[in-house]
Amino acid sequence: MSRRHGWVPLTILIVNQLLAGIGVASGIAVGGVLARELTGVVSLAGLAQAASVLGAGLVAIPMARMATRVGRHWALASGYAFAFLGAGLVLLAAASGILPLLFLGLGAFGAASAAGLQARFAATEVAAPGYEARSMSLVLWATTLGSVAGPNLSPLGAQLGAALGLEPLAGPFLFAAVAFAASALLAAVLLRTPPAGVLAADAATPSPATPSPATPSPAAPSSAAPGAPGQPRPPQARVRTGEALRIAMRQPRAAVGVVAIICSHTVMVGVMVMTPVTMHEHGLSLGLQSLVISIHILGMYGASPLMGWLADRWGSERVIVLAVALFVVAALIGITVPSDNMVAVPIALGLLGLGWSAGMIGGSAQLTQSVPREVRVPLQGATDAAMNLAAASSAALAGVILAWGGFPALNTLALLVLVPLVVLVLRARLAR
Template sequence: MTGQGERMPRRGLALTVLIVNQLLAGAGVATGMALAAILTADLTDTVAMGGLAQSSSVLGAAIVAIPLARLAVRAGRHVALATGYALAFGGAVLVVAAATSGMPVLVFLGLAAFGAASAAGLQARFAGTEVAAPGFEARSMSLVLWATTIGSVAGPLLSESGDEFGQALGLPPLVGPFVFSAVAFALSALLVGTLLRTPRAGHLAVDPSAPAPDEPSARPDVGDPAVALDASLDASLDTSPDASPDASPGVQPDASPAKVGAWAALTVALRNPRALVAFLAIVCSHTVMVGVMVMTPLHMTEHGLSISLVGVVLSIHILGMYGASPLMGWLSDRIGSERVIALGAALLISATVIGILAPVDSLLVLMPFALGLLGLGWSAGLIGGSTLLTTSVDEPLRVPLQGATDASMNIAAAASAALSGVVLGVGGFAGVNVVAIFVLVPLAIAGLRARVLARSAAA
């Protein structure tokens, strides 16, 4: 049952709001970040400082991921999303003010707050599963991610118009796009804050069309070690004085659920083989994608390819990341999230092998193919992993675990972006891809372990 005063969200309206919101927020992020590195390099007169623009935004996203997850538990996902976009609005405004007054340090602070939009955009994918009809969770998540494609493609196209608009207002060059970003984030915060409604974690409504708890299809195999862990977790977390053995199965009580911290949730969930696979699928896929992607433009330009060709390759990469997300969501619902994760790992390995073996004189042909596969592998890993993460743990752990996972993902991405430059200098682009393959080893080990445990439980 839902808590007092809470209603089960209207799925069609909620999903539409999330999709429109992703269009706005995706455009806001891409519009500002397209020129952030150039802006910071100009302000500091140091090219190397331009690289810190992306790192500031990624670290900002990592810092706010867990607080936004806690807010989602207390007040609902819509409140957390609105707060994230409001923070990003403040960050965009700070960038404009700091760049106008010539204060580079505050620009980095503004970019860190700007990263809250990325954190909110990632958490919006989980909101997609919360408003989805049973059996359509992955597809709903994938539609929310797919909407980011349009915003991400439209954002850089708006950068030049934003710059012209800003200079017409008397702002310095390259600052105007952040005005557009601020407007987009303000609209996003207003949209989700007023129109989106999601129940608080622990009070999600039970759909009457879902199988009854006593039906075999609704009850997992009691021999599954993950189920055993979740059952013990239920007992340890059930601190409600109203809890009793006679409570109706499958119906959440109206009492507030036990509060679980993000890192505590992660610690418990990583003892669950399926949750561990989900966590590693998200973190490893994102780490590999970022590590290879950020070095690709430098690798291509060092071998004589133009910036316009680099832009084409990155557009193909983004299309693979977001454009194919509905397919990955459909596959997750049809064949299972574990198989989609395996598909994602295979695609990422294929992309990195091409990066290792690609001859210099074939970069123009092979790099679009490699970066396209890299984007597809990321999409499969993120959607398959996010779906499995949502279904592999009980309700008290779900939202805190999602926040901890997103924070871990962004921290790993920031480290990957920073270290890839060092690896490129030592081992070249092939070395970057070799390291990326080794990043996938923990995921492979965890996946094999989960399969062995599942087969043992079935036997």
């Protein structure tokens, strides 16, 4: 799997994801519970997590534009730097009791998730032809160690926060701030990748919109680092995100990829963010909450190499179908089993994570492979923005649904979110 810069950028992406995973998971594990403790209102726990997902959605398109103009490394570094600022605002909110600062900080915190998700597309750009999904899955897998460690640092972070005179649940955000600072520096100083959106496979199958290699073109990839002085903008920058999304939705395979990403993230976020809250309401300890989130995150990222291999070997659409099946089983467990059952809840959250892994990798691979290169990066930004905005709505609504109908109602809503994806998969198969 060598391409231009070989394993070097992939290795840097992997290390960066490990560090960022610690930061993201540290905040996810306690963010909703912290909001509930500061406000005393259960429904605001979902709103707090929605702020983080909304922040990820708002920065996804600007980060995609930055990637096409100055390179993936600056886009990723900017995302992690913004998340570092967000972690600082959360700590300030916990110390001062100023609630708007909490939501503002959690919104900026979400930029780390956007950066981590954009890194999966960067991995496809350094992969050899036929290995795009596996490369992507390795970067997502690297998040496993950091993401599993992050929630389990919560008790230590709570002790540290209490020792510093903060609300104990704010302590884990100290770890997040350090992790994001390291990720931003690593991406800015060491990471270099090919121009955003250009795959190795494109050399063998030129896009119709791309000039012939024999014809000099300002859009042709340069051997210089992306964003270097004098390097022309790649052609992707000329397609607006809205136009890219419209192009994709007119093509059945691309539409399935886009909707698989959106539905997978929306289902996962809506159920996951309320699981610690409902466990807290049942009197279960922070340690048990962190354990369940760790199992969930292990499902999300630990099996990603398998999902990447399956996507390259079986085809991305079959992996998307697998995602739907996993989500359905997870939701049915959540509907039928009491939410304080410490055998069933970890199983359900683990399956939820596996469903996200299959849907995200299968959907991302299908999206990347089914549109011309000029459309790729704008479509990636538009899809990530749409998925995070949808997931933010899901997280905000989840608190209300949990307060009204409990965990079974929340999982019933998750099943309904999957309906558009099932319809589009059937439509794509009938269109062949």
